[in-house]
Amino acid sequence: MTSPINNDPIRNKPMDLQNYLKDKRALVEEAMADLMLDSDNLPNELARHIEAMRYSLFAGGKRVRPILCVAACESVGGTASKVLPAAVALECIHTYSLIHDDLPAMDDDNLRRGKPTNHMLYGEAGAILAGDGLLTLAFELLSELAADIEPIDRLRIINIIARAAGPLGMVGGQAMDIACEGKEIGIDTLRQIHSRKTGALITAAVQSGAVIGGASPEKFSALSTYGEKIGLAFQIVDDLLNVEGSTEQLGKAAGSDIKLSKATYPAIFGVERTRELAEQTIADALKALENFDEHSDPLRRLATYIVSRNN
């Protein structure tokens, strides 16, 4: 399997990025283990609810949003430890969205990351509630962010993340996506679906890290642009993988989006033009960081990683 995008010079240092990702993923997963509820000493019925949440949260995943949050914080001179509760909250929200998207009433997927989806193990009611629980827990974590972050900044992060995840953001994008199934839609609608459904939370991850890291208004604005561009690129590549990938690589049935006649970039532009679009979008993301120093190298490499990923 070749990756969808091959011609990026920054990919010449693959080991550095792999080590960076490995380190940050370990950091994030350690924080997840610390901050996530466990099912000890709870009545059985409640313990099972907590287990349903834990099942999906710890089912693997690249932890892209938490790592972006950490990297954005570090890009403006902040320290990773301050940002970890927000990073975990972002992963809780991402995981809830996957659980609900996979439901029979939505995309009706049986597999996610090669494992049974939440409702296959915990039933539809259990999966709906596991998602609800993770979403709510995210805001509990955000309201408990480390005391060395100013309360006004903590409120700002809650606001950024709630807007990104809410009715005009991720939830609204999913609602649009479902409503457009089987319909012919134009590129404007497709862009809007992607920007809300995927882009908004990725942008919010970068913005949250920027706020906690103490970014100036200019840097915050540049990082927001970076977040929007990589969010868009992420979805374009996802569409490409859905056309080209195998079930094993995707961890879900290949072509499942096409089966449902969902709007995708390759369906509108064809594969070649879609690859070009992904490359151009990443170039835009990198341009947004042109006034940043070497602390933002991880963000630069993450941009390339997102389009070059093949799993």
Next chain:
Amino acid sequence: MTSPINNDPIRNKPMDLQNYLKDKRALVEEAMADLMLDSDNLPNELARHIEAMRYSLFAGGKRVRPILCVAACESVGGTASKVLPAAVALECIHTYSLIHDDLPAMDDDNLRRGKPTNHMLYGEAGAILAGDGLLTLAFELLSELAADIEPIDRLRIINIIARAAGPLGMVGGQAMDIACEGKEIGIDTLRQIHSRKTGALITAAVQSGAVIGGASPEKFSALSTYGEKIGLAFQIVDDLLNVEGSTEQLGKAAGSDIKLSKATYPAIFGVERTRELAEQTIADALKALENFDEHSDPLRRLATYIVSRNN
């Protein structure tokens, strides 16, 4: 139809309370109209998502939680206007919980407050997303609370509400309730289900009002006890109404909880003992307010209203 509880002296001033409820409900619903998203100028698919949320939010309801929040704020000398965004957020969370509880995978109810449930009009996917949207919007509203509330108090309210609504609160209670359907359960489990599923958010409504009103630690503690007791009484009376009420009064099929063999107070204690329990619980709630002045009269009457309600 007689109300479940008849022997409370405070009910001798029914008109005062009715006017109070009418005034506060108008205040809360005005704030809801101001703060809720509208569907103007949105693409059709997204407008429909916003309409799904608005449908259930504005489908009536007694607005008990927002009114308790206002009354708690006023009981410690605060002004209602400061508390309204939090009151609206509480109603968003309550509404989301009703939408999800009514889903086919959960209680499978077709009617709520005498109107078709959300999924009957917007489909299962639409209803799941409408609930998700309302829950997320609640935290957006809470993060935007009026600037004249200290940021640290705003974070405290977010924390109180997130905990109450989350995996160890309302969502966990619903998960336990679903898991216990058709099973013989003891009184301890029943109490825990009620306390999490219904009591936690009602208590959080009172606590949020207390924080915004500037309650002392002692008053906060007393109001918390008041909230816990009326939350419990609320659910006990709900169980009684489900046995005794008509479909018209409940706005849902009478006896539907029994049909599903759900655990209820009357099923465990019988109707007479359940009425006594409700009365004792309200007496406990009133005792918690014994050191409060006349500003807490609305809270006292609300306690009685909750058990005397027959719709």
